[in-house]
Amino acid sequence: MAKIIIHAVSRRNFIKTTGLAAGGLLLQGCMKFSNNSKESELASLNAFIKIDMDNKVTLIVHQAEMGQGASTTLPAILADELGADWSNVLLENSLTDPAFKNPKYDLQFTGNAESIRGFHDILRKTAATAREMLKQAAATQWNVPKASLRTENSYIIGKNGEKATFGEFAVPASKLPAPKNVKLKPQTEWKLTGNKSLPRVDIPEKVNGKAVFGIDVELPDMLYASIEICPYFGGRIKEIHENGVRKQSGFVEFFKIPVANPVVAYPPGFNKQEAVAVVAKSYWQSRRALDTLKIVYDKGVNQKMDSKSLYAIYEKTLKGKKWHESVKEGTPIEQLEKVEKTHKAQYYSAWQSHATMEPMNATAKVKGDKVEIWAPTQGQEMAQILISKEFNIPKENITVHRTYLGGGFGRRLLADYVFQAVFLSKKTGKPVKLIWTREQDMQHDFYRPGTMQEFEASVDDTGMPIAMRTKLVSPTILQAVTSVDYVFEGEDPSFPEGIKEIPYHIKNRLLETNMLRLPPPTSVWRTTGFGPNVFALESFLDELAAKAGEDPIAYRKKLVADARSTAVLDLAAKASNWNKPRKKNQGLGVALTHSFESFVAQVVDVSIGLSGILTINKITTVVDCGTVLDPGIARASIESGLVWGLSAALNSEINFKEGRTVESNFNEFKMLTMPEFDIEIETLFINSGEKIGGIAESGPIPIAPALCNAIFDATRKRYRTLPLGKHGVYTQYSADLLPVSTHTI
Amino acid sequence: MITFKVNKKKVSVNDDPDTPLLWVLRDTVGLKGTKFGCGKAFCGACSVHVNDTVVRSCSFPVKYAEGKNITTIEGVGTEDELHPVQKAWIEEQVPQCGYCQSGFIMSTVKLLEHNPDPTDEDINKSITNLCRCGTYYRVRKAIHLAAKLKKS
Incomplete structure (x- = not known):
């Protein structure tokens, strides 16, 4: 395998290696172009495929690599269909281009578990078209029917000994009209995808320190910046006292950065945060200088806001009468009033931070009306749109280079930090790299909002639901990344996910929503609306099953609306030894989700120790995402999701006090650690052959309800609010870190 | 200076x-x-x-x-010969976003120098790095594999 990821596509944008003192070999090794051919010899068959006369095939990676494996699987799909030699292809990160837009959203971005499911067919068609063009060029030259030719290992091969490299026909092929309705290879002919694990192309440089993330970008003559954003939501900067900052070594200048619209049209009241940035000759000098400044804030109208007052707004709204009717099927109200046996429960999932390991950062170079940006971004085009709007620069004058992302999880769709870097470069006339501190990153996230749900169901004599009424209270999830004003539409498409369409058949159903407007900014976070909503739904179903005296899997199977749900539940039951007699203090819990076009069933097996300590024995996950393209990457994605979901279920949460965020670093925002993930896991895939679904976001969805259902099974105690740490439910590791041992279940 | x-x-x-x-x-x-x-x-x-x-x-x-x-x-292995920990990391396909992995590898290299055959318990006590992608499961496998590679 000899893959090279090139982080800047255009040759004009090649970043030179800068030599520095100390004899150290400098970075940017990954930004090199190992392709020695001249640009003019590169034949572009389409936006994704370029071939030079030496038969080097260059494939464009148009989705951000943030750990989900896009830079391996996406070009593998292209190479497979094209018949290219995988061991010899070159990979390039894309710039922005209409061809890279997700047609569902008319936008170029990475997220929503779309990389594979959104582009599998597009990439296959694109590569098949290029393949047919190469074959046509050869067929014309050789005077043979095109149908007699095939491609393999970057060769065009005929039936009578004809053989030529792609390179020999690349130029004539690129001049042919693109054929329509090309035939795609059946799965039986896929060699690189479809149940084959490829070594990931990005891993070698991620174990030797050479991978270039946004924070690693270096430009000649570059300045560095640190920032302090007004910590009070809706507050303003009142005064800035220099306090001797100009004497600080390396100091260049400080700037007050005005408010930016994070995306196109953002409703008032959201993240209108002023900031102060210091530009210096080195990053650490900018930090020291920023610390010197004395900044006085006007705390603004939200200074009394805290977690308690926010929670009270949710509860008041839930008891109120103002609802947007999201789903109404059958006659739910009549059925609920008619039947005596009803059950009602209220759930809450806490606010969460993305906490990507790489803090927000961006590098910008503004020259006249041309802007060049290097950023670890999921929202390449969104950054372009924002900068265009804020600085009144034509979109085509803005080049956004995408580096590796040190985590994305939705946070990096937004371009607030890109705006700041561009602002500073414009002001200083020099390239500027802006790096947020962890504290800034956590305090100025666009959070996964706290979400409250109320479920009420009436049941028949056998305990099965006749009608179900759901109320959802949550701020918007999707607003920050779109230009549609969802507040006026009553709901955004993301925030009712998981309870708007459910994998269960319940005849009479009502979903009412109230989309709150609260001061902290909110946005998409891995699992989007599904995470909190499926926690509520799957917990509630478990409660109904318990009321009916039924086994939770058997109960769900009576209700599921399709065979794929049944299949994942059955396999999860088998693999988790669901029917085996349980030990004392042992509990098993299940949850099901149909999300991002995939079906996932999960079983969590727990033990509750004598002192109330929670031990997770095993997590069994069964996934039907249609077709698995790369089992290794898919498995890693699910494993990753378990940790993500468990963090939010067990300990992590964002709180507010005096109009600002409380947590500012990892000692306060407690993510799952290595010692806590000493757990047996089993992950199974069902290849149903259905349309390909996403998995990166589906994996973490069922873990919280499955865990709470398992704790209920072991203890008969039902936890309806997350995280569990709030109830004193801890793993041994977390309990050991507590100042006082008060942990019992 | x-x-x-x-x-x-x-x-x-x-x-x-x-x-x-x-x-x-x-x-x-x-x-x-x-x-x-x-x-x-x-x-x-x-x-x-x-x-x-x-x-x-x-x-x-x-x-x-x-x-x-x-x-x-950059100094634990060479261009020609990766450190056994790096080899194990590739073999187990550990990194996802990769941002925290240098830290995990550096911690593991030292762990194995002091304790050539760590148990899961030893790992839990010594490797307290954070990974938001949740690569922990494969990190653990890779540590055990690296211990084997180092011995052979």
Whole structure:
């Protein structure tokens, strides 16, 4: 395998290696172009495929690599269909281009578990078209029917000994009209995808320190910046006292950065945060200088806001009468009033931070009306749109280079930090790299909002639901990344996910929503609306099953609306030894989700120790995402999701006090650690052959309800609010870190 | 002027003595494989070796590096021969976003020098780095594999 990821596509944008003192070999090794051919010899068959006369095939990676494996699987799909030699292809990160837009959203971005499911067919068609063009060029030259030719290992091969490299026909092929309705290879002919694990192309440089993330970008003559954003939501900067900052070594200048619209049209009241940035000759000098400044804030109208007052707004709204009717099927109200046996429960999932390991950062170079940006971004085009709007620069004058992302999880769709870097470069006339501190990153996230749900169901004599009424209270999830004003539409498409369409058949159903407007900014976070909503739904179903005296899997199977749900539940039951007699203090819990076009069933097996300590024995996950393209990457994605979901279920949460965020670093925002993930896991895939679904976001969805259902099974105690740490439910590791041992279940 | 060795090469820097070693390594020496994660020694993304110890370089003023031997991710293996820990990391396909992995690898290299055959319990006690992608399951497998590779 000899893959090279090139982080800047255009040759004009090649970043030179800068030599520095100390004899150290400098970075940017990954930004090199190992392709020695001249640009003019590169034949572009389409936006994704370029071939030079030496038969080097260059494939464009148009989705951000943030750990989900896009830079391996996406070009593998292209190479497979094209018949290219995988061991010899070159990979390039894309710039922005209409061809890279997700047609569902008319936008170029990475997220929503779309990389594979959104582009599998597009990439296959694109590569098949290029393949047919190469074959046509050869067929014309050789005077043979095109149908007699095939491609393999970057060769065009005929039936009578004809053989030529792609390179020999690349130029004539690129001049042919693109054929329509090309035939795609059946799965039986896929060699690189479809149940084959490829070594990931990005891993070698991620174990030797050479991978270039946004924070690693270096430009000649570059300045560095640190920032302090007004910590009070809706507050303003009142005064800035220099306090001797100009004497600080390396100091260049400080700037007050005005408010930016994070995306196109953002409703008032959201993240209108002023900031102060210091530009210096080195990053650490900018930090020291920023610390010197004395900044006085006007705390603004939200200074009394805290977690308690926010929670009270949710509860008041839930008891109120103002609802947007999201789903109404059958006659739910009549059925609920008619039947005596009803059950009602209220759930809450806490606010969460993305906490990507790489803090927000961006590098910008503004020259006249041309802007060049290097950023670890999921929202390449969104950054372009924002900068265009804020600085009144034509979109085509803005080049956004995408580096590796040190985590994305939705946070990096937004371009607030890109705006700041561009602002500073414009002001200083020099390239500027802006790096947020962890504290800034956590305090100025666009959070996964706290979400409250109320479920009420009436049941028949056998305990099965006749009608179900759901109320959802949550701020918007999707607003920050779109230009549609969802507040006026009553709901955004993301925030009712998981309870708007459910994998269960319940005849009479009502979903009412109230989309709150609260001061902290909110946005998409891995699992989007599904995470909190499926926690509520799957917990509630478990409660109904318990009321009916039924086994939770058997109960769900009576209700599921399709065979794929049944299949994942059955396999999860088998693999988790669901029917085996349980030990004392042992509990098993299940949850099901149909999300991002995939079906996932999960079983969590727990033990509750004598002192109330929670031990997770095993997590069994069964996934039907249609077709698995790369089992290794898919498995890693699910494993990753378990940790993500468990963090939010067990300990992590964002709180507010005096109009600002409380947590500012990892000692306060407690993510799952290595010692806590000493757990047996089993992950199974069902290849149903259905349309390909996403998995990166589906994996973490069922873990919280499955865990709470398992704790209920072991203890008969039902936890309806997350995280569990709030109830004193801890793993041994977390309990050991507590100042006082008060942990019992 | 503060003088020390980085990956066996002598280095002299003019940075303020209180500058964290992390930023000296990244911006003065130019070795960017060591990452900034939290700045408070919580996450371990900035882990390097100072003599025989794993140090979280974001919280280690460069003045204390005077005369010491520093090893970073760029120095644990060579172009031709990766360190067994790096080999195990590739074999088990550990990294996802990869940002925290230099820190995990540096911590593991030192763990195996002190404890050539760590149990899961030993790993739990020594590897406290944070990974938001949740690569922990494969990190654990890779540590056990690296122990085997080192022995053979």
